[in-house]
Amino acid sequence: MTWGVDNLPYGVFSCPGERPRVGVRYGDKVLDLAPALHDEVFAAPSLNPFMARGRMAWHDTRTLIQNKLTGDLPVTEAHLIPLEQVRLHMPFEVADYVDFYCSIDHASNLGRILRPGSEPLLPNWRHLPVGYHGRSGTVVVSGTPVRRPHGQLSAGVFGPCAKLDIEAELGFVVGVPTALGSPAGAFEDHVFGVTLVNDWSARDIQSWEYVPLGPFLAKSFATSISPWITPLEALPRIPGRVQDPEPAAYLRRQGDWGLDVQLEVVLNGEVVSRPPYSGMYWTPDQMLAHLTVNGAALRTGDLFASGTVSGPERAERGSLIELTWNGTDPIKLPSGETRSFLQDGDTVTIRATAGALTLGEVSGTIV
Template sequence: MSWGLDNLPYGVFSRGGEPPRVGVRYGEHILDLTASLHDEVFATGSLNPFMARGSTAWRETRALIQTKLRDDRSVTQEHLIPLDQVRLHLPFEVADYVDFYCSLEHASNLGRMFRPDEEPLKPNWRHLPVGYHGRAGTVVVSGTPVTRPHGQRGAGVFGPSAKLDIEAELGFVIGTPTALGERAGSFEDHVFGVTLVNDWSARDIQAWEYVPLGPFLGKSFATSVSPWVTPLAALPRVPGREQDPEPLDYLRRSADWGLDIEFEVTLNGDVVSRPPYSGMYWTPDQMLAHLTVNGASLRTGDLFASGTVSGAQPGQRGSLIELTWNGTEPIKLSSGETRTFLENGDTVTISARAGDISLGEVTGTVQ
């Protein structure tokens, strides 16, 4: 069962005129945690206060919820609300947002497109998880319409992006903070769970602006996330991909934090790609170590994302720029239409599964 006792993702919901509060998804219902656990931390309309309690509280609460749903159904039944009666909200308050670039295939594909006469990867790429700081204020929940951004597309050229794209990514949500100058400890003591991310990208704006300081307006207009945050405890772990050269000491893995997750990308209802997360070159524990090695602190609600998830096969690419090879190989839809980049009215949905565990979906329509 995709939404059974082994899953139990957290979200924030409201019903009618009631204020938002925290629940967990169970089947086609959401369990009202404020009412069923008699804990006001879940009445705040955000996961942040609960996440800040730390990993021991996360584990104990998850075990308590599983016990209640398994053994005390008569107690919890009145607090199980059908999903079609609720509205889902942004599940946590985003403190900071960092986007990484951790897929060898994605980085190589873009390098071949943009620098055909050079090595696809920059010299630093295999030595550290490359990343940049995004804009936390434009992270929105699934279902929020995405307005086509305007910006400079070249010298003296200003207007709406003509190359609007998506990026299928996995996001990691920080629960336990660190102090300034304190490096992060155990990965699972800081990271509460994962959420699906669509990092919308205006490729023409991005191409003109990104040298020398990296992505800016081509990325900052919108980032969509799923309404569900899946606990780390629900996810199957696998060894990370072999790395050459061997990373520096602070980036050496001490545990298996590869994740066996299969993504699916649909455009206007047609499946256009199925990227595998298990092949990512840099694993999330390495991202977190690099993020904090210089003394940067973590805050409850920080979000860091994997960068585009892409595989080795053409049908496993996690962005339209790769799927269409920069617009030279259009995608053919069942409607008879073709796409290179997104047009107004297009709807993109990214979903993912880890075995029998559903991570839900993140969707957005361009306007």
């Protein structure tokens, strides 16, 4: 079944009149973990205390839940709550939020759009996973309405963003911290799981503000994530894409951290793109190694995202600026409507699967 024992993502839910707490999704139900596992760590309103326990605890807990659900151990029916009775919340407290820029197709497309006539990739791009810090306080859970931001669009021009865009991404959630000054160890010792990310972007604000210190207000108004965090252990892995030139020693891969995740971008119910994660140039283990090579500490709840996932085909682009070539070539929706960028009332949903596994979805409506 979908959402079966091979999946078991974690989230934070509440029933009417009760406090938010940690649960695991199983089919169309939520397993209420604190009473089911007799463990108060799941009574917290965020995954952070559980995520801080580390890899062995994550594995043991997953095995225990699987045993409960497949009948080796009993599960009380009252601990399995129908999804329609619960509300879903932010699954974890975000410590620092970093966004990378790991798709070679996305980076090349943006280079062609924003710097026509010059080499699409900047000189550093193939040498390191370019990234920057975003605003962790405005990471919101799927379903939160997204208010169209106002801002400066050019010299002397202030108003509502006219080029409101999405970025379909995968995000990685850190469980186990590092000490200041010590680069991270193995990826699977630190990263708890993955979430879907929609990094809403105001392209007109961005193009005016971003030199020389990078995107700021163009991104900080909202970043949406999916409510269910898929454990790393559940994700099938594949080899990463070949890299040329060979990366610096600290960025060399120690294992297969390519992910065969297929994303889908849905605008008002119609699929507009199917970005393949498998073609990403920089793999998440390389993002983590880069993020900490200077000694920057990790904290429980750190979130780092891949950057827009785009494939080489037009129908595989993970942002509207690419799909519509900065608005010059609007997309035609199956309904007959066209879009250059998002209009008020539009709903964008990003869904993903990894083989038979679903990663759920992240959704938001422009208000």
